[in-house]
Amino acid sequence: MIQIYNTLTGKKEEFKPVEDGIVRIYTCGPTVYNYIHLGNARPAVVFDVFRRYLEYRGYQVVYVQNFTDIDDKIINRAKELGVDFRKLSEKFIKEYRVDAAKLGIREANFHPKTTDFVxxxxxxxxxxxxxxxxxxxxxxxxxxxxxxxxxxxxxxxxIDELIAGARIEPGEKKKDPLDFALWKSAKPDEPHWESPWSSGRPGWHIECSVMSTKILGKTFDIHAGGNDLIFPHHENEKAQTEALTGKPFVKYWMHNGMINFKGMKMSKSTGNFVILRESLKAFGKDAIRYFLLSKHYRSPIDASVELLEEAKKATQRVNEALDRIYRTLNKELIIPKNESLWVKEKRSQIIEALDDDFNTPKALGVIFDTIRELNSTDDRDVLEEGYYLIREEFGPIFGLFEAQQEQENVSTQKLDEVLRIIINIRNEFRKNKDFATADRIRDELSNIGINLKDTPNGTEWSMN
Ligand SMILES: [Zn+2]
Incomplete structure (x- = not known):
């Protein structure tokens, strides 16, 4: 039984989707005016893994993540740069996808954009x-x-508490300080759409209500996002949707904690690791995913270069252990024939942790214990079962500990293709009697450890 903490009720609850066997999830995606930072990566990774886990547990998941492609921040940035707001948002949707792919985030089933739903x-x-x-x-x-x-x-x-904090900003014409904008008339030279009220654009909150219910229906299972969105964004989404439909909007609200960047020392020389792309370059996919999953999703996380380095080392230790086991077993396909009590126990510990409000740190702890036990045995059956459990069964759920082997195979294949191109070009130089250039290609490759050998059957390459 999966239990999740529901912000709405303030309790852990048994998870039962609206429709048997199908889970419909909406997560608030990025406002696309800049490269995303580690803070944006947290909900992306956490709910990506949660989605995979639900699939592992037998559910079909429909996953929606929006792009906010019209908003004050986008308009202001576009003005600063002197470009059309669409150019800017399209660029950063593309950049988001590049980063998300590098971080191993699966594409959502739907990635709606606000401007497509006006x-x-x-x-x-x-x-x-x-x-x-x-x-x-x-x-x-x-x-x-x-x-x-x-x-x-x-x-x-x-309401009383809210009134104390609410005020009407200069220029706002609302009747009550608590009220929020659904539609804003455009200022001169701002992007705008025709409406019965004015040439203008949607307020922020309304877009998520519209895109989520259009795609997932009036009541869906999970609405996820950072806990900074609970108020006012999600409160407002809920109010306007339930006012319209007269039905509960969302069954379970899941919110992740924030990242505290105080410990993140930044300098020009080390790069700005708050930017996800920089962080990925410096630490790699596994380190960042592990770092984000090593704390419970609802807790805050402190970020520092040291902690990211530790995360990198921790995942390297697991990968090295798994690679070593792979070499020891010396088999092409590792699929254990039987299941021992030992591996059943490990699996049920991991499932128990993930079923309990998605306790990823506890589940990862079981994986580390398993690795420690595998490091001190030479029982082939145990090695095979442990290897399979981590690399094949749970690795793909966490998006961690994937076989280097496969990655290496892909790079080796690419390297071979690149060298074929170089060899063909060199052969053309030789055909044209430009031996100086042909030799230079051979020598420069030799300098980086790649040797070409001309044989009667063509040119072959090898690496030192
Ligand atoms: Zn939203």
């Missing part, structure tokens, strides 16, 4: 106005927070 957003707002939950003032539309009785339910705040 018509649906307008319809949603129209309906909220018709139902009396929203009102227009001079081209802007606001949601009437006091009309929705359950407001504050998700973030566990009451």
């Amino acid at each position: 018509n649906e957003i307008i319809d949603f707002i129209k309906e909220l106005i018709e139902k009396g939950y929203a009102y227009e003032v001079d081209g802007d539309v606001y949601f009437s927070v006091r009309k929705f009785e359950k407001y504050g339910e998700l973030s566990h705040r009451n």
